Amino acid sequence: MKARKLLMIPGPIEFEPEVLQAMAIPTTSHVAPDFIEVFGHSLELMRTVWKSPKGQPFIIAGTGTLAMDMAAANLIESGDNVLVISSGYFGQRFKDILERYGAKVTLLQAALGQSVSIDSIENELKTKQYKALTLTHVDTSTGIIVDPKPIAQLAKKYKVLSIVDGVCSIAGEELNQDEWGLDVVLTASQKAIGVPPGLALLMASEKAMEVWKNRKTPVPNYYADWGNWLPVMKAYEERKPSYFGTPAVNLIVALETSLKIICKEGIEKRVQRHQSLAKAFRAAITSLKLTILATSNTIAANTLTAVYYPEGIDGAAFSAKMVANNVIIAGGLLPDIKTTYFRVGHMGSVSPNDLLAVLGALERTLSELGYPLEIGKSLQTFQTELLKGSN
Amino acid sequence: MKARKLLMIPGPIEFEPEVLQAMAIPTTSHVAPDFIEVFGHSLELMRTVWKSPKGQPFIIAGTGTLAMDMAAANLIESGDNVLVISSGYFGQRFKDILERYGAKVTLLQAALGQSVSIDSIENELKTKQYKALTLTHVDTSTGIIVDPKPIAQLAKKYKVLSIVDGVCSIAGEELNQDEWGLDVVLTASQKAIGVPPGLALLMASEKAMEVWKNRKTPVPNYYADWGNWLPVMKAYEERKPSYFGTPAVNLIVALETSLKIICKEGIEKRVQRHQSLAKAFRAAITSLKLTILATSNTIAANTLTAVYYPEGIDGAAFSAKMVANNVIIAGGLLPDIKTTYFRVGHMGSVSPNDLLAVLGALERTLSELGYPLEIGKSLQTFQTELLKGSN
Numbered sequence: 085m086k087a088r089k090l091l092m093i094p095g096p097i098e099f100e101p102e103v104l105q106a107m108a109i110p111t112t113s114h115v116a117p118d119f120i121e122v123f124g125h126s127l128e129l130m131r132t133v134w135k136s137p138k139g140q141p142f143i144i145a146g147t148g149t150l151a152m153d154m155a156a157a158n159l160i161e162s163g164d165n166v167l168v169i170s171s172g173y174f175g176q177r178f179k180d181i182l183e184r185y186g187a188k189v190t191l192l193q194a195a196l197g198q199s200v201s202i203d204s205i206e207n208e209l210k211t212k213q214y215k216a217l218t219l220t221h222v223d224t225s226t227g228i229i230v231d232p233k234p235i236a237q238l239a240k241k242y243k244v245l246s247i248v249d250g251v252c253s254i255a256g257e258e259l260n261q262d263e264w265g266l267d268v269v270l271t272a273s274q275k276a277i278g279v280p281p282g283l284a285l286l287m288a289s290e291k292a293m294e295v296w297k298n299r300k301t302p303v304p305n306y307y308a309d310w311g312n313w314l315p316v317m318k319a320y321e322e323r324k325p326s327y328f329g330t331p332a333v334n335l336i337v338a339l340e341t342s343l344k345i346i347c348k349e350g351i352e353k354r355v356q357r358h359q360s361l362a363k364a365f366r367a368a369i370t371s372l373k374l375t376i377l378a379t380s381n382t383i384a385a386n387t388l389t390a391v392y393y394p395e396g397i398d399g400a401a402f403s404a405k406m407v408a409n410n411v412i413i414a415g416g417l418l419p420d421i422k423t424t425y426f427r428v429g430h431m432g433s434v435s436p437n438d439l440l441a442v443l444g445a446l447e448r449t450l451s452e453l454g455y456p457l458e459i460g461k462s463l464q465t466f467q468t469e470l471l472k473g474s475n
Numbered sequence: 476m477k478a479r480k481l482l483m484i485p486g487p488i489e490f491e492p493e494v495l496q497a498m499a500i501p502t503t504s505h506v507a508p509d510f511i512e513v514f515g516h517s518l519e520l521m522r523t524v525w526k527s528p529k530g531q532p533f534i535i536a537g538t539g540t541l542a543m544d545m546a547a548a549n550l551i552e553s554g555d556n557v558l559v560i561s562s563g564y565f566g567q568r569f570k571d572i573l574e575r576y577g578a579k580v581t582l583l584q585a586a587l588g589q590s591v592s593i594d595s596i597e598n599e600l601k602t603k604q605y606k607a608l609t610l611t612h613v614d615t616s617t618g619i620i621v622d623p624k625p626i627a628q629l630a631k632k633y634k635v636l637s638i639v640d641g642v643c644s645i646a647g648e649e650l651n652q653d654e655w656g657l658d659v660v661l662t663a664s665q666k667a668i669g670v671p672p673g674l675a676l677l678m679a680s681e682k683a684m685e686v687w688k689n690r691k692t693p694v695p696n697y698y699a700d701w702g703n704w705l706p707v708m709k710a711y712e713e714r715k716p717s718y719f720g721t722p723a724v725n726l727i728v729a730l731e732t733s734l735k736i737i738c739k740e741g742i743e744k745r746v747q748r749h750q751s752l753a754k755a756f757r758a759a760i761t762s763l764k765l766t767i768l769a770t771s772n773t774i775a776a777n778t779l780t781a782v783y784y785p786e787g788i789d790g791a792a793f794s795a796k797m798v799a800n801n802v803i804i805a806g807g808l809l810p811d812i813k814t815t816y817f818r819v820g821h822m823g824s825v826s827p828n829d830l831l832a833v834l835g836a837l838e839r840t841l842s843e844l845g846y847p848l849e850i851g852k853s854l855q856t857f858q859t860e861l862l863k864g865s866n
């Protein structure tokens with residue numbers, strides 16, 4: 085039997101062979117004309133994927149947390165009020181980061197399996213002048229999606245900067261930064277962007293850059309300071325050599341490769357593919373009488389699905405059997421209930437065949453563990469739903 | 476003719492084929508047992524290369540500047556006195572970083588082509604209680620090396636933390652962190668460590684960790700905070716799964732590959748190879764009547780050499796002809812004189828044949844530009860010196 089196991093966690097994901105090949109190119113100088121072209125083009129392609137011709141893109145070596153840190157360190161000054169809208173683990177992460185820079189944070193935490201209502205956000209925005217709000221577009225810990233569009237409208241109404249943690253959404257979920265009026269949209273390379281981990285990606289609106297320029301105090305974090313990186317990003321986009329810190333050459337060549345693949349598919353088509361695959365996958369999971377963490381389809385993400393273990397099934401035994409069945413899925417991440425659920429990533433280059441493999445392994449695993457199920461039912465449901473979607 | 480050009484800049488360098496292949500592995504989960512072993516082993520191998528069994532290693536996605544930022548943000552509190560010992564551009568970089576965290580910095584800047592004398596360092600340490608001193612082991616902008624050992628002794632005598640920017644030295648120059656008593660030794664992946672850019676590497680002594688633990692104020696930089704990463708590094712070294720930010724999986728697999736190559740060669744042998752190649756290269760450069768930026772051999776680095784253009788030779792024309800001769804070298808980096816010199820990196824997997832290629836291209840380039848020289852002289856000198864060294 086093939087030893088190769090399918091990596092179906094919510095990042096890192098399965099990457100395209102061309103992207104992995106790009107990782108192995110003989111590294112060029114960071115100021116070589118070929119590389120300047122690759123870096124400049126990657127910045128331009130980010131504008132296409134983010135739908136932000138007016139934004140300022142940043143590509144920096146680091147993790148998704150660095151991207152969050154950049155947003156907070158550059159835009160927040162001590163004493164600023166910030167509203168954090170959370171539907172999982174990563175709202176708390178943003179709160180921790182913001183507080184490090186002196187923000188007074190109000191955390192609106194959704195109940196488990198739910199998202200924060202628009203009304204409660206508006207009610208909170210009425211109570212005082214906020215400098216910014218943050219939202220987790222898709223929370224990787226819960227698989228819950230939040231629609232940034234109405235929240236961006238509220239942000240505009242109450243003159244608040246809107247910051248989107250798009251780590252688990254960008255290039256997989258619908259987003260239109262300029263039209264919706266989002267001020268910062270950030271992500272990491274290893275999720276739906278489809279590049280091995282190591283790059284923080286961020287797009288800042290003209291308003292965000294203006295707020296940064298008009299700071300009263302210096303940015304309290306040196307590495308994350310846009311002042312260091314802005315001239316470099318501008319130079320590369322103008323195809324000129326520049327230096328601040330050595331860019332992660334191979335990762336950026338891989339990034340251009342993946343962004344080209346994304347733009348060739350077309351961002352609308354790509355989002356639709358994520359939506360139809362996720363919908364069919366949720367139907368298949370439900371057909372097995374398993375419970376999805378997101379309590380309604382309207383707030384279920386299209387990039388991953390979090391599912392409770394059925395009663396009596398032990399997580400460790402489950403994961404081990406899934407691996408034996410050649411599929412790697414992720415455990416839970418929410419501290420209080422992490423042993424009670426698992427997560428399947430379905431983003432980036434994910435195909436129907438990948439999800440059939442997951443469902444096949446899942447049926448065999450559950451059956452081996454004594455869970456009663458109709459063999460083949462989830463596969464049939466998946467196929468049926470997928471064909472429905474495409475008709 | 477072969478199109479492939481030899482990359483002889485002071486980082487990124489020519490990487491070993493096995494390291495580049497490791498970059499392209501299908502990415503695994505960051506908590507997969509195989510990857511936990513790779514990460515844990517890389518941390519252990521760092522201890523061998525740094526000669527620091529007692530140190531605490533950190534491997535974080537970012538550039539060398541992030542490693543400097545980590546040292547400053549974790550160890551310095553507002554108002555601390557810090558002495559920066561500089562023999563080029565990167566002392567100023569450290570000053571900028573340290574001041575961002577409120578340090579009162581005294582910069583001891585060496586005259587061009589020289590290093591700061593031990594006496595002047597001791598005189599300065601007598602004037603007030605410093606919290607820390609920083610030194611650039613090899614300054615990438617000038618090719619000047621500073622011996623950390625006597626400075627570490629002074630640091631001990633005056634109860635000052637010693638921080639070494641080893642970005643252009645670690646795994647190429649002699650260093651013995653524990654025996655010499657250095658508190659922080661940091662580097663980046665793309666230099667003598669031999670891994671494509673994207674990883675910041677840092678080793679902190681027990682004393683440094685103690686100083687960090689006893690801070691009176693929180694670390695003012697979230698991403699760089701050791702508090703976030705320490706449990707993760709400890710867990711990986713104990714071969715346990717852990718999570719804070721997704722590690723740069725492929726880069727870390729490449730790092731383990733390169734650290735294994737380094738340890739197989741043996742760190743003493745590797746340093747000797749750098750020393751003998753650099754010595755022969757400097758002799759060859761001098762035989763062409765070119766002037767090296769470092770004013771004496773005792774302060775000339777073994778990882779790169781900075782050389783003034785001969786009078787009448789234009790840097791842009793020179794670089795273009797070198798590229799046409801299939802060798803990529805770097806221009807100057809010191810702002811005031813950057814157009815007057817070039818830099819050749821010779822670190823990592825560098826071989827005698829690489830440096831013969833550089834000298835061959837250099838002779839042809841200079842000859843084509845009308846510089847009078849005895850053709851073959853530098854090659855002959857290089858060979859002769861190299862054989863002398865090995866006898």
